[in-house]
Amino acid sequence: MDLGMYNQKLEIALSPCPNDVFIVSGLLLKIIETTFDFLFYFEDIETLNNLAINGSFPIIKASFAIWKFIFSEYELLPVGSALGFGVGPLLVGIEPYHIEEFSKLKIAIPGEHTTAHFLFNFFYQGKIKKIFARYDKIISLLSEKKAELGILIHEGRFLYDKYNLYKIVDLGEYWENLTSSPLPLGGFFIKRALSEKIKNEIVNLFRESINWAKNNWDKVFPLLKTYAQELEEETIKKHVNTYVNEYTYELRDPALKGLTILKDYLNIKKSLKEIIWGI
Numbered sequence: 001m002d003l004g005m006y007n008q009k010l011e012i013a014l015s016p017c018p019n020d021v022f023i024v025s026g027l028l029l030k031i032i033e034t035t036f037d038f039l040f041y042f043e044d045i046e047t048l049n050n051l052a053i054n055g056s057f058p059i060i061k062a063s064f065a066i067w068k069f070i071f072s073e074y075e076l077l078p079v080g081s082a083l084g085f086g087v088g089p090l091l092v093g094i095e096p097y098h099i100e101e102f103s104k105l106k107i108a109i110p111g112e113h114t115t116a117h118f119l120f121n122f123f124y125q126g127k128i129k130k131i132f133a134r135y136d137k138i139i140s141l142l143s144e145k146k147a148e149l150g151i152l153i154h155e156g157r158f159l160y161d162k163y164n165l166y167k168i169v170d171l172g173e174y175w176e177n178l179t180s181s182p183l184p185l186g187g188f189f190i191k192r193a194l195s196e197k198i199k200n201e202i203v204n205l206f207r208e209s210i211n212w213a214k215n216n217w218d219k220v221f222p223l224l225k226t227y228a229q230e231l232e233e234e235t236i237k238k239h240v241n242t243y244v245n246e247y248t249y250e251l252r253d254p255a256l257k258g259l260t261i262l263k264d265y266l267n268i269k270k271s272l273k274e275i276i277w278g279i
Contacts, residue, residue: 067266221236
């Protein structure tokens with residue numbers, strides 16, 4: 001495939017979560033005019049992380065926790081990120097456990113390479129037994145008492161009380177309090193090998209799609225419901241409003257501060273300009 005040509009097929013791998021689907025909804029529904037023939041692939045975030053590490057797709061959503069493994073092959077797009085204040089994963093328990101009890105407990109985590117796992121390690125460095133599972137299986141593992149603690153992401157973080165779970169700590173708030181910056185969860189990454197023309201076009205198309213989606217909830221909601229973990233409109237809308245924000249549309253301060261703190265913590269020696277496209 002000639003990476004510099006238009007009228008080409010272009011694969012995008014992303015999660016089925018409402019914020020990701022919302023971002024590309026205008027493209028999925030073919031509302032936004034484009035000369036690309038987009039092929040969309042939906043996977044859970046841990047599968048996406050492994051695909052990104054292997055360089056499997058030209059455009060892919062991935063956790064910022066794996067940035068150090070992929071920045072040599074991918075640049076972060078300046079649009080589409082889940083990044084902000086109040087967006088962090090929740091650490092919940094079947095009882096309101098104290099941190100002193102963690103060493104005797106099991107925790108269910110939505111993937112080894114996820115930002116959720118990174119943030120738990122950021123919060124707690126002690127002994128604990130970890131179980132890695134798909135994000136949409138965490139609540140079931142807790143309900144079946146196969147784990148006492150779990151980390152909820154995506155729609156699950158809004159519903160823990162519905163399942164009689166106790167919030168132990170908001171891992172995003174913990175990050176925010178220590179860094180005074182928004183939390184970078186995940187973003188869309190694009191292969192460095194693609195042309196500047198294609199990268200610019202993708203950025204413009206994503207922003208056009210976001211703008212369209214914001215003004216057409218009645219058309220977007222049925223699409224989101226098709227892919228969502230939870231089907232209640234209020235939950236899906238709350239999810240979108242939380243994870244699609246001003247930093248999703250454009251990376252700028254203080255989002256860039258949060259990304260700088262994270263990349264330094266991950267020991268990435270490059271500047272943001274070297275690893276983010278077009279900033």
